[in-house]
Amino acid sequence: MRTLAGGVGRGLSLEDAAALEARFTEAEALESGARLPAQLEALARYRPSVHQPPSGVSVTESRWVDYVAYWERRYEELSGARQWPPDAPPVKPPLKWDGYNAFRGRFQEALAFQGSVARVLRQDAGLARGQRHWLRGLEQPLVMENVGLAHEGRVSLTYVDQFVVDEASLRPGQTPSVHSFSNKKRDFKSMSEDVIDAHLAADAREALTKYGGTVEVRRPGHPLFGRKVNVSRVHLVYDGAEMAPGLKVKLIRKAEDLNVELHFHAPQ
Incomplete structure (x- = not known):
């Protein structure tokens, strides 16, 4: 079907x-198409x-x-x-056919970007602890995609792009350390800095609302399946292709004030 x-x-x-x-x-x-x-x-x-x-x-x-x-x-x-x-x-x-066709193209590009970010995260997880860039401070990171998260007072699940748990933190008597990643493939080339700032603020709010706070993990097979945990850190990942280094630094600092950690990734 x-x-x-x-x-x-x-x-x-x-x-x-x-x-x-x-x-x-x-x-x-x-989608705003006809x-x-x-x-x-x-x-x-x-x-x-x-x-x-x-x-x-x-x-x-x-x-x-x-x-x-x-x-x-x-x-x-x-x-x-x-x-x-x-x-x-x-x-x-x-949607009309033309609008659907264009939407599907963008949707598939976003999925490809998510897959590329997941590969980078898994590569980072495979490095020695002191060499990691994305997953700093985690001892045994486990990276999974599309993990369903349940929130108090909501019927539907939200599905986080990547959900990372430090398996070392699952030992008895410890509080699980979990990080969530929201991936956004945006074309910032034609945007002013004010517009980019507005996108950052909106994307940070969305990531914190959907993938932050206290969540119940609903992915069968996950080591935290059925447990309620507090998300330790929320990350936002942008497509960094053709973005000026100075602007990246500014956005990373602004993201800190919004309580998210910002990363840039340029798919190869």
């Missing part, structure tokens, strides 16, 4: 697929067919197949035939 995220999640574990679906739903709800009518009778006139793609799109194009599945599921959600996720933003009509 195809999900809203479609082919992006092929080959993933059930836990990672659930995280991907939740993230896709959240990101798509915030949408089709919300009224069901009017929307039905735009029902796409796998066998009749737009001009220039092949019938074998997987993204078009995914779009048709996305459209049909959104139609069912609008009609009430399929349940909308609890705590999710109000259900919206499907």
Whole structure:
């Protein structure tokens, strides 16, 4: 069965697929691209067919197949035939094809950036303790992606990009040391410093709200599964490609005042 995220999640574990679906739903709800009518009778006139793609799109194009599945599921959600996720933003009509195609491209770029950051974190974890840059102070860091976190008073889970636990801190009588990482692939080249500062403040608030504080770990197989823990440190990771070194230093200092640790990563 195809999900809203479609082919992006092929080959993933059930836990990672659930995280991907939740993230896709959240990101798509915030997308500003043009949408089709919300009224069901009017929307039905735009029902796409796998066998009749737009001009220039092949019938074998997987993204078009995914779009048709996305459209049909959104139609069912609008009609009430399929349940909308609890705590999710109000259900919206499907994006038009061009908007969906562009959105899916950005979504996949963000996932690739997340994967690149995870590889760097695992490499850092493999270094001697005194040589680590990202995971300073951790004795036995375990890096996992897409860990589901439950928060008091919320129904839906939030899924953190990377969740790092110091396994040495899991010994009896010790308080678990856990770090959460939020990855943001943003193009800062055309932004003024004031706009960049605004993004930093918003991203820091979001990371602290979603991945900070006291959380219950809901990832099966995780050494903290089912336990409530306090997140020791929240990290924010930006794409550092083509960003001036001086600006990076300024943003790192500003992030400290916002109670997050900021890193820059340029995927190779």
